[in-house]
Amino acid sequence: MNKVVERVALGGFSAGTQRHLTVHRYGQRGARPKAYIQASLHADEIPGMMAAHHLLGLLDKAAAEGKVVGEIVVVPAANPIGLAQVVNGYHLGRYDLVGDGNFNRHWPDLFGDLPALVEGKLTQDETANIATIRAAIGQRLDGMTALSETQKLKLGLTRLAYDADIVLDVHCDDDSLMHVYIPPEHWPAYSDLAAELEARACLTSADSGSFCFDETFYMPWSKLRQAVGDKFPIPSPCFVATVELRGQADVSDELGAQDAAALFRFLQRHGAIAGNPGEAPALLCEATPLDATDVVQTPAAGILAYKVALGDKVKAGDHIADVIDPMADAASARTRIVAVNDGFVLAKRLHKLVIAGHRIAKIVGTQSLKHRQAKLMLE
Ligand SMILES: [Zn+2]
Known part of the structure; x- marks a missing residue:
């Protein structure tokens, strides 16, 4: 069978421990397209591991x-560090407990000295x-080193x-409908990904400003194009997407x-696997800017009481939730939360006890919002 399973060691985290990645490789090394x-x-976010498990069977x-x-190449469980984060009976998994922050932020910058x-x-x-640019990016990676287990995971x-x-x-969201994040320039060429997954939102941004994993492979090309694209043709040969398989x-x-x-x-349609996948189904949404x-x-802070369901259409000013203060003197002590944009409810919070600042909903609109012009992906 034309398949190899590899283990990539992450080194020891603490004395006596050792973790690794399991990597499933199909096809010939260097064959194109590479997915x-x-x-x-x-x-x-367990739905991804479940989907990967079934995908391995098909592959x-x-x-x-x-x-x-x-x-x-399939890595069906990309974060063995997070898999072990069971603290007092609760599984965490989103943030590095040693201090490196959100596992999907601050990935290596593959642009750097690429122009040179x-x-x-x-x-x-x-x-x-x-080929030239890929080789140069590979050269940059060869020169990178990692000390901590999380940095080794990211580099690996x-x-x-x-x-x-x-x-x-x-990935998946908290309590959510299916959606994808993709760079605007890959829409609609790769819109069949959203169509096949029956995504309800396709959120586009050229640069979230957060060095998310997918952007690691897309940004070097767009930045190089900005730097020398007036002199040489610099394409965007790596399609990237973050897929959010509904909710946790x-x-x-x-x-x-x-x-x-x-x-x-999707892999068949883009030539990685032989066979006819048929026509992609109709899209359930159009792409909208992430901002x-x-x-x-x-x-x-308090108990979250939603007034909307996933998929509900809302207008700016509509009542979407109350936050009830269980410590208040009066039972009427509720903080009313309203939508600030027109759109629909894409995601909500699964756990209903919140502190001030917690994210409680994503509302997908079509018009860019002034307050969403800075960092698009929160920590
Ligand atoms: Zn995630």
Whole structure:
């Protein structure tokens, strides 16, 4: 069978411990297109691991039948550090407990001295430039070192993915409808990903300002284009997407199999696997700018009482939730939270006890919001 399973050691975290990544490789090394798929970088987001589990079954079969045309790399559990974060009976998994912050922020910057590395090597041949730039990015990665276990995790995953044509980072939201984040320039060329997954929102941003995993592989090309694109053709050969497989509680064999089949058809349509996936289904949404999605935060602490359901349409000023102060003298002590934009409710909070500043909803609108112009992805 045309498949190899590798283990990538992360070194020891503390004396006597050792963790690793499990990497499933299909197809020939260097075959194109190369697709890289990882799940559950936020280790508390289980739907991705379930979908990856089912996807491996489909890929094993395709490999046994000789149908893997490109190279496919799957990391079905991208964060063994987060998987172990069980504290007093509760699994965490979103933040590095040692102090490196959100596992999906502050990824290595693969741009850096890229202009210097490719100086004198770029031509008017776009295809040749892709190979030149990929080699230079590889050179940058070769020179990077990591000390902590989390930094080793990030560098190890980056090395697996940096030269891919397709990078899918599979997450989920808190309590949510299916959605995807993609760079605007890859829409609508890769809109079939959203169509296959039956996504209800496709959120686009050219740069979230947060160095998220997917942007690691997209930003070097767009930054290099800004730097020298007037002299040489610099394409955007790596399609990246962060896939949000609904909410944290949406975990079942049925959903996992459905999502895996959708990803498999997407890989077929883009040439990584032989076979006809058929026409992509109709899109359930159009792409909207990420800065048109409001992330509603509560100004008060207490018990969260929603007045809207997922998918509900709202207008600015509509009542979306109350936050009840259980310590107040009067039972009427509620903080009313209203929408600030027109749109629909994409995501809510699963756990209903909040502190001030907690995010309680995402409302997808179509018009860019002034207060969402800075950092688009909160920590
Ligand atoms: Zn996530």
